[in-house]
């Protein structure tokens with residue numbers, strides 16, 4: 001079939017696809033089961049994705065001891081719903097999650113609990129309402145065009161697409177959420193984030209062993225790091241503040257700066273404002289950059305799918321105010337399938353705060369529940385050919401997917417506040433890129449996902465951008 005003759009979307013669903021190559025991308029080999037616990041710890045430091053053995057991909061619940069506590073890996077949609085939605089208040093973030101993320105995002109929305117969390121969520125949520133997201137596609141399209149023009153001017157055809165997406169999503173988050181350019185800060189921001197991800201973000205044995213409130217040696221090093229990290233964020237926030245706060249708010253920054261809780265009459269302190277800024281910046285750009293990277297990788301392996309997605313993108317007007325109205329079901333399905341195979345948030349971990357019973361197991365406070373999108377999305381009982389890249393699963397008209405079998409953004413009260421933001425942004429960026437360039441791998445095809453805080457590639461992967 002000629003790629004250019006493809007009618008977007010419809011051909012992807014039609015029988016033609018039977019002749020197409022839909023790859024099963026490589027994945028890390030799971031550790032053997034049974035194994036001594038020290039091998040699991042080592043693996044959690046190196047790459048958590050290999051720490052789940054083969055049975056995790058066929059059993060609905062796996063229970064076992066973890067450093068004197070019970071740990072449940074849940075793949076059963078009903079049990080997942082119980083923990084994330086029905087009895088969500090009986091759970092909180094684990095001590096190791098707090099240890100690793102607190103130095104980066106403080107007590108912002110991601111880590112806050114109880115009344116502090118409810119108050120923050122009330123203030124932040126309006127900025128992510130559908131009405132507010134109307135402008136996002138236009139901003140994402142404009143920023144992508146501009147970044148691609150820069151590459152073209154520099155005459156670069158071989159590109160590190162992950163680095164490209166990381167800078168681009170940072171710029172888009174800066175403009176869409178805070179009406180400011182992060183360009184002058186992005187090199188320093190990215191360098192610090194990379195330093196943290198390569199070392200301090202890896203959990204130590206004591207990080208996993210000790211309950212919250214105990215200080216581990218790794219935490220001391222993280223606190224030193226946090227000083228330079230928050231100094232940079234304070235500088236960015238001060239620069240943005242100097243441009244003035246508008247009432248009514250024009251963006252999320254204004255809303256945060258003006259936020260005054262009607263119930264308590266209290267606003268955010270300067271420290272809280274910086275921590276909220278850090279939370280949204282980190283949660284809001286690295287994950288989306290990874291979703292884009294894995295989408296591009298999968299499309300480079302599946303050339304026919306890439307051509308159908310590109311034809312769809314080229315048939316739409318992605319410029320200016322028309323961008324939000326672009327119909328991109330295939331490109332969006334590619335992003336959703338990339339989020340299934342390579343969920344950037346590979347595990348959602350909860351620590352029981354109160355006794356509970358889940359899938360026939362009694363949990364005491366301190367016990368752990370792990371819901372791992374990485375495992376869940378590749379589970380043999382929940383997915384047909386789970387290892388295969390097949391974006392048709394997400395096209396309109398495809399069989400419905402169980403809400404609790406596909407959790408790239410979590411579920412329940414702590415569901416990702418930026419889920420729609422991320423999907424709109426990633427779909428638009430990918431569409432603009434595909435409309436202009438064919439994506440090919442410029443080196444060896446094999447790349448393995450590695451999970452430390454997020455699911456990233458095990459090496460830099462050069463792509464060749466061939467003009468269409």
Ligand code: HEM
Nearest residue numbers: 109110283284287288291345408409410414416417418422
């Ligand atoms: C592909 C991109 C993204 C992925 C895969 C992702 C994934 C997730 C997941 C799984 C959670 C729930 C964690 C849990 O329940 O423990 C979460 C929460 C959160 N996400 Fe995202 N996210 C993405 C993009 C974004 C964006 C664009 C923003 C903001 C601009 C954002 C901000 C947040 C915040 C603030 C929370 C905490 C919400 C709360 O606890 O109330 N995320 N994200």
